[in-house]
Amino acid sequence: MNNGRDVTVNITNRTIVRTIFWIVLAILLFRFMGRISHSLTLIFSSFFLALALNPVVSGMSRRLHIKSRLRATAAAYLLVIATLAIFFSLVIPPLIRQTRTFISDVPQIVDSFQTQNNGLSRTVKKYKLDQKLTSGAKDFASQYSNFGSTLLDTGKRVIEAIVSILVVLIMTFMMLVEGPRWLDLIFGLMPANKREHNRKIAHRMYRGVTGFVNGQVILAIVAGIFAFTALEIASHLTNASVNALALAGIVSVFGLIPLFGNPISSTIVLLVCLSTSAKLALIMAIYFVIYYFIENHTLQPYIQARLNELTALTVFIAAILGIGFGGLLGAIVAIPAATCVKVLIEDQIERRGLRAKNPV
Numbered sequence: 001m002n003n004g005r006d007v008t009v010n011i012t013n014r015t016i017v018r019t020i021f022w023i024v025l026a027i028l029l030f031r032f033m034g035r036i037s038h039s040l041t042l043i044f045s046s047f048f049l050a051l052a053l054n055p056v057v058s059g060m061s062r063r064l065h066i067k068s069r070l071r072a073t074a075a076a077y078l079l080v081i082a083t084l085a086i087f088f089s090l091v092i093p094p095l096i097r098q099t100r101t102f103i104s105d106v107p108q109i110v111d112s113f114q115t116q117n118n119g120l121s122r123t124v125k126k127y128k129l130d131q132k133l134t135s136g137a138k139d140f141a142s143q144y145s146n147f148g149s150t151l152l153d154t155g156k157r158v159i160e161a162i163v164s165i166l167v168v169l170i171m172t173f174m175m176l177v178e179g180p181r182w183l184d185l186i187f188g189l190m191p192a193n194k195r196e197h198n199r200k201i202a203h204r205m206y207r208g209v210t211g212f213v214n215g216q217v218i219l220a221i222v223a224g225i226f227a228f229t230a231l232e233i234a235s236h237l238t239n240a241s242v243n244a245l246a247l248a249g250i251v252s253v254f255g256l257i258p259l260f261g262n263p264i265s266s267t268i269v270l271l272v273c274l275s276t277s278a279k280l281a282l283i284m285a286i287y288f289v290i291y292y293f294i295e296n297h298t299l300q301p302y303i304q305a306r307l308n309e310l311t312a313l314t315v316f317i318a319a320i321l322g323i324g325f326g327g328l329l330g331a332i333v334a335i336p337a338a339t340c341v342k343v344l345i346e347d348q349i350e351r352r353g354l355r356a357k358n359p360v
Contacts, residue, residue: 037325038164040325041325041327041330041333042164042167042168042171043171044333044337045168045332045333046167046168046171046172046175047175048209048213048333048336048337049168049172050172050175050176050179051206051209051210051213051336052209052210052213052214053076053080053172053176054176054179054206054210055210056076056079056080057069057072057073057076057176058072060072060075060076060079069176069177069180070177073173073176073177074173076176077169077173081169087249090245090246090249183202187199201343201344201347204343205339205340205343208336208339208340208342208343209336209339209340212335212336212339213336216255216256216258217256219255219295219299220251220252220253220255220256220261221252221255222295222299223251223252223255223262223291223295224248224249224251224252224255225248226291227247227248227251227252227269227287227291228244228245228247228248230283230284230287230291231244231247231248231269231273231284232244234280234283234284234287235280237283238277238279238280238283239277240273240276240277240279240280241276242272242273242276242280247268247269247272247273250265250268250269251265251266251269253265254268256332257331257332258315258319258331258332258335259315259316259319259331260319260323260331262288262292262295266284266285266288266292269284269288270284270285270288314338314342315335315338317338318334318335318337318338319331319334319335321334322334322335322337
């Protein structure tokens with residue numbers, strides 16, 4: 001063996017051109033995906049929402065004896081939209097009013113704090129920060145006193161959000177109406193020996209997605225009901241005035257977001273409670289710690305683990321990737337998508353295992 005032999009590697013111009021081509025293509029593809037990430041998020045959201053609403057459409061079609069898929073979908077849509085309209089009309093206006101009241105009361109809260117004789121107020125006076133604190137509170141109240149209407153007036157983001165919601169609703173409606181025909185067409189193009197297997201895989205994905213959505217909705221509704229009860233009891237005990245229905249609605253809405261929804265909603269509720277009563281905020285903080293501990297160790301494993309069969313690490317990674325790709329909406333879509341990927345990976349492992357046992 002001659003270790004001193006020189007080795008010459010020849011790289012042809014064709015290889016260099018191919019390498020440059022694939023690098024440029026990868027960069028362009030990455031930039032293209034970044035530009036259409038929002039559109040892809042809307043499409044995936046519509047797809048998973050259609051899967052989640054399909055049992056409702058099928059159930060209404062059977063119970064109301066509606067033979068037309070279009071009419072059954074329209075009836076289900078009207079029911080869902082009416083429910084959402086009633087819910088947001090009950091939640092948003094009182095929440096805006098309460099926020100406005102808190103903002104207008106900020107100067108009074110600051111004055112009350114400065115008249116107190118405690119360590120923090122004495123520290124503020126010692127370093128002569130009381131005047132700055134008073135002027136800052138007045139500026140804050142004057143700047144944000146028109147909260148709600150100002151938000152709507154600056155409405156570029158609001159308009160974008162409304163347009164995105166409308167796009168998702170329209171695409172979901174179309175997918176619900178045309179979905180069965182597209183599935184029949186796709187399965188019809190498959191080879192006969194693979195058709196039944198692929199139908200089973202699609203059914204497993206469908207069951208995983210609907211199971212996750214149904215489980216998350218159940219958890220959100222239960223969290224909202226218990227939060228409403230706790231707020232009503234705690235507000236009466238502390239003689240504090242809060243809109244329990246609006247705050248419970250926030251808990252339910254954010255409860256639809258896996259992992260991150262509960263911390264966000266509890267933080268909002270605690271800030272609102274703190275603006276009214278420190279005792280109320282303390283009671284609700286203790287409540288949230290106890291409730292979410294019980295939920296994470298009883299309700300959530302019982303409901304979700306049986307339905308989507310994802311480990312905690314998989315759920316966390318999927319949610320992180322979903323937020324990076326499409327924000328909070330991406331986090332909601334990511335876990336059903338991870339369920340589908342898990343089904344595909346398990347199917348490939350099973351098929352390779354069978355091939356290893358029964359080589360041709």
